[in-house]
Amino acid sequence: MRKAIIVGISLTLLILLTPVKNDSSQIVSANNIENAKTTNLYHPILPPVG
Amino acid sequence: MEFGPLIKYYRTHKGITQKELAAGICSIPHLSKIENNSKDANNETISLLLQRLEVSFEEMEEKEELIRTLLRNFGEKINFYLREEIEEIYHKLKRMEHVIPFSAYMYSYELYKYRYLLFKGLISEAEIHRDLLSKQRKNFSQHEGYLFRYYNAVFLILKGHYNKADELLEELYINDDNETINGEFLYHRALVKTSLDQSGHAIHFGKLALQIFMNQHNFYRILHTLMLLGINYTHSNIYEEALVCFKHLIRNAELLKEEKILPEIYHNMGYLQKRMNNQKDALAFYEKSFALQPLNSRNYLVTLYTIGELHWSGQSFDKAKECFQTVKSLSKELGVKKYTLLAEFYLIHMTSLEKGIKYLELKVIPYFEEVKEHKDDLTRFYKMLSEYYTNQGMYLEAVKYFTKQN
Numbered sequence: 001m002r003k004a005i006i007v008g009i010s011l012t013l014l015i016l017l018t019p020v021k022n023d024s025s026q027i028v029s030a031n032n033i034e035n036a037k038t039t040n041l042y043h044p045i046l047p048p049v050g
Numbered sequence: 051m052e053f054g055p056l057i058k059y060y061r062t063h064k065g066i067t068q069k070e071l072a073a074g075i076c077s078i079p080h081l082s083k084i085e086n087n088s089k090d091a092n093n094e095t096i097s098l099l100l101q102r103l104e105v106s107f108e109e110m111e112e113k114e115e116l117i118r119t120l121l122r123n124f125g126e127k128i129n130f131y132l133r134e135e136i137e138e139i140y141h142k143l144k145r146m147e148h149v150i151p152f153s154a155y156m157y158s159y160e161l162y163k164y165r166y167l168l169f170k171g172l173i174s175e176a177e178i179h180r181d182l183l184s185k186q187r188k189n190f191s192q193h194e195g196y197l198f199r200y201y202n203a204v205f206l207i208l209k210g211h212y213n214k215a216d217e218l219l220e221e222l223y224i225n226d227d228n229e230t231i232n233g234e235f236l237y238h239r240a241l242v243k244t245s246l247d248q249s250g251h252a253i254h255f256g257k258l259a260l261q262i263f264m265n266q267h268n269f270y271r272i273l274h275t276l277m278l279l280g281i282n283y284t285h286s287n288i289y290e291e292a293l294v295c296f297k298h299l300i301r302n303a304e305l306l307k308e309e310k311i312l313p314e315i316y317h318n319m320g321y322l323q324k325r326m327n328n329q330k331d332a333l334a335f336y337e338k339s340f341a342l343q344p345l346n347s348r349n350y351l352v353t354l355y356t357i358g359e360l361h362w363s364g365q366s367f368d369k370a371k372e373c374f375q376t377v378k379s380l381s382k383e384l385g386v387k388k389y390t391l392l393a394e395f396y397l398i399h400m401t402s403l404e405k406g407i408k409y410l411e412l413k414v415i416p417y418f419e420e421v422k423e424h425k426d427d428l429t430r431f432y433k434m435l436s437e438y439y440t441n442q443g444m445y446l447e448a449v450k451y452f453t454k455q456n
Binding site: 043044045046047048049050 | 128131168169171204207208234238241244245271273274275277278281284285311314317318321349352353355356359
């Protein structure tokens with residue numbers, strides 16, 4: 001019984017403390033895109049209207 | 051051909067009275083009615099009257115046919131962006147200007163003249179012509195009405211009113227489905243969407259235009275469309291596709307000896323390299339572009355400004371200062387307010403951060419918010435301001451600009 005409780009608590013802690021890799025990397029890449037959009041220069045020269 | 055008014059034109063031009071002209075051919079009231087188009091005369095009478103005026107009936111009919119052919123060719127040459135041929139045809143038509151008002155192509159000619167002025171970038175003259183045409187719009191055929199509205203959209207693009215141009219093109223796209231399936235129209239749609247930072251739409255229309263231009267072997271417009279696609283792929287972070295576009299462009303522009311477009315391609319390749327974080331390559335392409343640009347043109351200004359920004363972000367402030375000083379005086383000379391403000395901002399910013407921020411808030415941002423055409427620049431400045439206020443601990447201000455970013 002005691003063993004089961006210890007295993008249960010360990011598992012819960014393990015789940016709670018494991019970083020959610022996918023979500024955080026998504027946030028990072030979203031930030032990268034946002035940074036790319038706002039800090040880069042956007043002054044292309046357009047072709048002639050004609 | 052409207053022979054009545056034509057006879058009247060030549061009669062008054064030669065200083066002949068109705069009595070003199072009608073003698074032995076028809077009565078004076080009959081001639082009067084013919085001249086005012088209120089009576090149809092038979093070909094024989096018309097021939098005799100023209101003969102007396104030393105104008106050949108057949109020649110006039112041939113001229114009308116020639117006007118028709120020239121106008122058709124004119125539209126085609128514009129679609130193919132053939133500058134020299136356009137000039138040639140325009141001058142041929144100009145020499146026939148005295149006959150054109152009596153032909154069935156009076157409005158078509160005036161519309162193409164409007165298009166010619168736009169093609170040449172003579173905006174104020176085009177505006178005067180547009181106002182004249184606007185008074186005649188009730189008399190236009192359906193096709194002429196379509197052309198008028200389409201050319202008005204081109205006029206708006208040249209004026210930099212991209213939102214209005216986009217609305218008008220969208221309206222035409224929905225209402226005049228058959229008319230709008232041509233490369234030039236789709237190209238203009240892509241161009242406007244690019245200017246409005248709507249890259250997805252721009253790529254969509256650009257691809258459609260490219261397909262049509264490729265079927266027509268329309269080389270100049272293929273180059274222009276590839277350039278648009280390259281810019282939009284860059285802007286959408288689809289770098290591989292953008293690279294393919296620019297490599298094609300450089301190869302073909304060199305092959306076609308299209309030297310005019312080469313500096314523009316190098317500039318946009320620089321932009322792509324910057325987006326890919328290849329600072330060195332970016333600067334090299336921008337400088338290559340700069341070396342080929344005609345002195346003191348608008349593009350020269352844009353490239354120089356970009357080089358200035360690159361030096362600024364690379365912390366080579368002396369070089370940046372040099373660039374921005376030239377940009378500032380040149381943009382004033384060319385009347386391009388956007389670059390005057392931007393150059394001034396960087397020059398102030400390099401001497402004092404606080405003064406730079408103040409200038410940004412008081413001068414730059416109100417201008418950019420008012421013209422609503424440079425969303426990307428605005429977002430960048432909002433970000434700069436929100437970061438500045440965060441560092442200063444002025445969170446209310448920081449939040450204000452942070453919210454504006456989104």
